Amino acid sequence: MTDVTFMHPHLLWLLLLVPIAAAWLFWRGREGSAPIRMSTVGAMSRHNSIWAKLKPVLFALRLLALASIIVAMARPRTVDVSSQTKMTRGIDIVMAIDVSGSMLARDLKPNRMEGLKSVAKEFVEGRPNDRIGIVVYAAEAYTKTPVTSDKSVVLEALNSVRYDNVLQDGTGIGMGLATAVNRLKDSKAKSRVIILLTDGVNNSGFIEPETASDIAREYGIKVYTIGIGTNGMAEFPYAYAPGGGFLFRMMQVEIDEKLMKQIAANTGGKYFRATSNKRLQSIYNEINKLETTEIEELKFYDYDEKYRPLVWLAGLLLLAEFGLRQTVYRSFI
Numbered sequence: 470m471t472d473v474t475f476m477h478p479h480l481l482w483l484l485l486l487v488p489i490a491a492a493w494l495f496w497r498g499r500e501g502s503a504p505i506r507m508s509t510v511g512a513m514s515r516h517n518s519i520w521a522k523l524k525p526v527l528f529a530l531r532l533l534a535l536a537s538i539i540v541a542m543a544r545p546r547t548v549d550v551s552s553q554t555k556m557t558r559g560i561d562i563v564m565a566i567d568v569s570g571s572m573l574a575r576d577l578k579p580n581r582m583e584g585l586k587s588v589a590k591e592f593v594e595g596r597p598n599d600r601i602g603i604v605v606y607a608a609e610a611y612t613k614t615p616v617t618s619d620k621s622v623v624l625e626a627l628n629s630v631r632y633d634n635v636l637q638d639g640t641g642i643g644m645g646l647a648t649a650v651n652r653l654k655d656s657k658a659k660s661r662v663i664i665l666l667t668d669g670v671n672n673s674g675f676i677e678p679e680t681a682s683d684i685a686r687e688y689g690i691k692v693y694t695i696g697i698g699t700n701g702m703a704e705f706p707y708a709y710a711p712g713g714g715f716l717f718r719m720m721q722v723e724i725d726e727k728l729m730k731q732i733a734a735n736t737g738g739k740y741f742r743a744t745s746n747k748r749l750q751s752i753y754n755e756i757n758k759l760e761t762t763e764i765e766e767l768k769f770y771d772y773d774e775k776y777r778p779l780v781w782l783a784g785l786l787l788l789a790e791f792g793l794r795q796t797v798y799r800s801f802i
Contacts, residue, residue: 472547474548475544477542477543480542483542487532487539494528495528527790530786530790531787533782534782534786534790537782540779541779541780542776545774545775545779546775559598559658560600560658560760561599561602561653561656561658562596562602562663563601563653563663564601565605565663565666566603567607567669568606568630569638569640569668573705574668574698575703575704575717576698576699576744576745577698581698582631585666585697588753590627591750595757597620600658603627605636606644606645606648607638607639607673608637608640608673609641609673610647616652641671641672641673641676642681643676643680644675645667646692647684650684653690660691661690663692663738664693665693665694666697668724670728671725679735682731682732682735682736686736691736691737692735692736693733693739693759694729694733694738695743696729696740696741699745700722700744701721701722702719702720704717705718724742
């Protein structure tokens with residue numbers, strides 16, 4: 470009965486009438502019987518049988534019938550709920566990630582690039598209904614993966630993001646932004662968003678960031694910009710170590726925040742500064758809330774009414790009580 474609900478549960482309060490009716494029937498039975506003095510009861514011995522002892526069953530049948538009718542009036546039923554999700558056109562997002570050598574700085578743990586990848590993967594996994602693409606840039610830019618709904622492809626692309634010699638070192642913010650715009654300009658999504666991440670100043674490329682920003686605005690693409698790096702000094706790689714790897718030294722953090730704010734404002738986005746792993750996580754959480762995808766969920770309720778067996782039970786109990794009164798107990802005094 471754990472799956473049974475009642476359409477009119479307040480009517481179950483009427484069950485309190487059952488013990489009241491039981492008390493009333495018991496009291497009426499005692500008041501309705503009077504003692505009879507007889508010289509002998511031999512003539513009535515045939516009534517001193519099992520049927521006489523079972524006569525209270527008639528009252529029990531009537532009370533059970535009353536209880537069944539009350540429960541039936543409360544409309545017990547089970548419900549099978551099925552849902553259907555209807556997706557609206559979601560959001561197409563491109564993350565433009567700076568992969569210049571400065572992204573190996575250790576002010577984020579273990580470094581800026583690895584900290585970014587960890588948070589970005591959580592962001593991707595938290596948006597199952599949107600298409601996401603990856604663009605990487607340094608002095609040049611290229612598409613790591615086009616916008617796709619296949620999150621495994623996007624996550625694999627993020628895992629493979631690293632500093633290497635594929636791109637000439639430098640920071641071409643305009644190149645990265647223009648490449649991301651190119652991936653979204655023909656998108657039919659209801660909303661198109663670029664998350665532009667950098668830790669430096671624009672010093673490479675043949676496309677100015679302002680020009681790329683204007684193109685994004687013309688296509689109705691919103692750009693959220695994130696400057697990665699602490700305020701002040703950080704450990705930067707400055708040379709290759711003899712045994713491989715990099716040598717680090719403390720250097721001044723330089724981020725063109727004025728440019729990043731200008732790009733965001735020009736496209737209707739917002740600028741953020743990520744000075745730690747925790748702050749970067751909160752930035753992605755905020756963007757996640759700002760850019761929401763509408764989902765329409767339709768629920769279907771299939772009710773299976775359970776009151777009919779109770780009505781039949783009440784009818785049978787009353788019929789049994791009436792039949793017994795008119796047959797077996799008809800001749801009882």
